[in-house]
Amino acid sequence: MRNEELKRNVWIEKLNDFSELVMFKHSVFSLPFIFIAMLVAAYLDTGSGWFGWKLLLLGTVAAVSARNFAMGVNRYLDRDIDILNPRTRNRPSVDGRVSDTQMVLFILVNALVFIGVAYLINALAFALSIPILLVLGAYTFFKRFSAMAHLILGVSLGLAPIAGVVAVSGEITAWSVWLAAGVMFWVAGFDLLYSLQDMEFDKANNLHSIPSKFGAKKTMLIARAFHLMTVIFWTVFVVSAQLGIWAESAVVFAALMLTYEHYLVNKDFTKIDRAFFTVNGYLGFVFLFFIILEVA
Known part of the structure; x- marks a missing residue:
């Protein structure tokens, strides 16, 4: 029991590190507006604002995975900058709580999830998925x-x-x-x-x-x-x-x-x-x- 509890605590701590890495709570900035667009689109198309549970789930996963990808890329590429800034030097990407390998895997997994969800939504969403990821990753370079x-x-x-x-x-x-x-x-x-x-x-x-x-x-x-x-x-x-x-x-x-x-x-x-x-x-x-x- 003791070993299982320790393992569970390690996983919880790691999840918290990743949540801090991408500032997961700041998803509030993007999530409302994807739902606003979905509500209005359904309302104008059918007269009802409800677009269905499937799209609610897929839309949420797409928004979260896209943001995780963007933040992961930003944190990974900004390590050399963040370590110099007193405001950012304690980020998990800088202080070692999340390793470079873990960040790269995190970025790849979220990219694949986003592309996969886009495929499940419709053909246009799938066609736009990779261009969208390229735009999301561009901020750090600019x-x-x-x-x-x-x-x-x-x-x-x-x-x-x-x-x-x-x-x-x-x-x-x-x-x-x-x-x-x-x-x-x-x-x-x-x-x-x-x-x-x-x-x-x-x-x-x-x-x-x-x-x-x-x-x-x-x-x-x-x-x-x-x-x-x-x-x-x-x-x-x-x-x-x-x-x-x-x-x-x-x-x-x-x-x-x-x-x-x-x-x-x-x-x-x-x-x-x-x-x-x-x-x-x-x-x-x-x-x-x-x-x-x-x-x-």
Whole structure:
């Protein structure tokens, strides 16, 4: 019994290490918007927002495996950078809790799971699976030579609603592109605010980011512009999909939450974590809640 308990504890500890490696709790940023797209697609196709238990399961596994792949690639390739940064040097990829071999296997397994799930969904999803993985893995490379890395991260999460509508409808619709564009600027905007923490580190280590290139004040202005674009694109999404008052309310509440986020960061840079994790985490679920009301 003692040996079995020790083995179980080792497995639990290893799972916790991998969860920390990919910051699993931050899946809240991408999951709501794949479901928003799936709900709206089903609603417009059939008049019912429900797309079935099979797609719910496959959509969830696809979103989680895609994000695990992206985070795994990022952590694996950023080991040389993370070990130098006081904020990141205690990550499992740096301190040895997760070995290089384990990370590579983790990346490969999640890539294969994502491709396999895409195959089970439909032909278009399968055809797009490898290109999507290539985009997801690109972020880590971009920040080494371009300040546009923030937008690449935005594109990565913006693929979630595209994947959602492909899963349900087997096509890419105009309204899903507007929804995705809003997600792209939303993510890029809050990544700019988060990157303010590493502004001096990026300068010292020749890493490309908008904060290190333009400074905190201009970064704040650019982040506000990105989030204004977010609200505009989500408004166009609602109009394009011909949704009603509840979807419109989703955009209004998202705008209020983004305003509050900028208020927090502008007032005190030590509130960046609260703005990044709490406000943005709730935003996706608030948006999803209103869309559920819309399609119900």
